[in-house]
Amino acid sequence: MTKLDETLTMLKDLTDANGIPGHEKEAREVMTKYIEPFADSIETDNLGSLIAKKVGDEQGPKIMIAGHLDEIGFMVTSIDEKGYLSFQPVGGWWEQVMLAQRVTIMTKDGYVPGVIGSKPPHILPAEARKKPVEKKDMFIDIGATSKEEAMEFGVRPGDSVVPVCEFTVMKNEKLLMAKAWDNRIGCAIAIDVLKNLQGVDHPNTVYGVGTIQEEVGLRGARTSANQIQPDIGFGVDVGIAGDTPGVTKKDALAKLGDGPQIVLYDASMIGHKGVRDFVVKVAEENEIPFQYDLMPGGGTDSGAIHLTANGVPALSITIPTRYIHTHAGILHRDDYENTVKLITEVIKKLDKDAVQAITFD
Template sequence: MNDQLTMFKDLTEAKGISGNEREVREVMRQYIKPYANEVYTDHLGSLIAKKIGQVDGPKIMVAGHLDEIGMMVTRIDERGYLSFQTIGGWWSQVMLAQRVTVMTSKGDLVGIVGSKPPHIMPAEARKKSYEIKDMFIDIGASSKEEAEAFGVRPGDSIVPYFEFQPMKNEKLLLAKAWDNRIGCAIAIEVLKQLKDVEHPNVVYGVGTVQEEVSLRGAKTAAHAIQPDLAFAVDTGIAGDTPGISAKDSDSKIGQGPQIVIYDRSMIGHHDLRDYVLKVAEQHHIPYQYTAIPAGGTDSGSIHLTAKGVPSLSIGIATRYIHSHAGIIHRDDFDYTVQLLVEVIKGLNQETVNQITFS
């Protein structure tokens, strides 16, 4: 496995649901530190890596979010089963019988999402989706006291379990938490490729926290940085699987980054979008358009910082997001890094002023 695949593996297998991103933050810190002049965190825990091209140049923020969807222990019943609260958006049909990791004060525990078996359910109930409120986590404890002895307590994180795996077509990469470890990987690679490049900007590679619970970390990180322009890199819907029409999503994995023209949290900045498209066409970088009316990205918080920050979200088409496993195409990683690097190399104070004040 080469260095890039190892980075993908380390990032995606790290555990980090919203509000408990420490483990994945340390992985990102390890990979981005060699390419930054300074690495620090804000008070919520977002990681900020600063790379200076020109000290007084425009501040450009490239953000992926550290957190993944998961669950939190809310109660231990008398038989040792765990009740939980979902953290981030879950669809009940992808949860049943899935393996999870419960992060306790005494170490990690294996668990599984349990439910009543269909054999003893009424016929009408079997036709409906099983409700999340009726699910539980089985950690193999025989009592509440044994579960507590294992180290479990309310508030503990419950993280989906899945191992990183390149598929037979090695361009396709299967893993948990692509949403949004791929954005973190892109921020790392952008700083890496700018390490020995002269440009008149200060670039911030950021891993934000708590994106899945209303874009919270992006708000505090952006206030700490006060960027002039910002890019949020996140996953997007892939429309190349059975049952999805072009009207639902016409993006395909491997066909380049998605330029997000609209989502529930913001409208992509018109002039920044046009500048990015111009750079893509000049450098023959493929791209796709997308709109996400039912989802938001970190740009939704970043663009409202201080007097306003021209912002654009860039998506990586991903199959099966908000589940235990997703698939991305490695070319989309490369295309997105190339696009952001060329965009940053072309920016200067004059260009930023044109985008900001036009």
């Protein structure tokens, strides 16, 4: 087993934490633990997004770095007489990655293990076996024998249900597997950027933010950005890795290990040209690898940040990740570290003049 260094320990703690949209407390507490030593102050908005402030120049621009605390999961909607749970997806799920996967129900009395089940294929008609099982025909088995027993376990409608996948360093130790990379990796980046700014003069005030409810509509990004009123915003998230079998460059451009993705376009926002050009220039000057990408079918917190007040120039910077919106994702440690380095170097140069030039580019 790989011995975990300081960074890997933080990534494990962040990804092993459970927190679906609307129930991010556990993940927020872990992020608070790691970012507090590097922040001048910590607060939350009224929905629960974490806002860590680090002052360089109090009169300088306000720079927001946002990763979201929530992960996709489910919510218990009812318990049948035999003790099986019906559930509602919270965030985007594809049926084919759900069935027979382990889950954790977060009850008022603690964790209850379960597995997503359905009618077995052996008793289905031949035609039915060829089709994916629909979400409405799935249930969660917690080993209860009755509704009463399930309730004795502490389960109630409204309880959060979280995927199970322990943080794992793969045989190629640069590759890291976990649940919730989407988007605890963004939270980790915010932490390490503030860490890198310890004892460093920077001409601005930086806000490392863990937003809530991104997966159900970029909600925490909207409320936290409204509280901060940033001058420049960065949504840091996962992106699509296009280096698996069957994926062409027309489908997805990025490869694990080739650097952070600078997102030109997604369904929630067109990346601000001035911010993008500034980031690219910094990357090239510091010989930090990067990739361009676009996500016409997805969005990030930048989509809400850039519409704050009278508008915020914003850019999404993402980490190529395999198998997002499943129980187990894989990303490359070098991409994480290069993203931290890139955003740190960008912040060092974002003074009033730079922000003014960007705003009117």
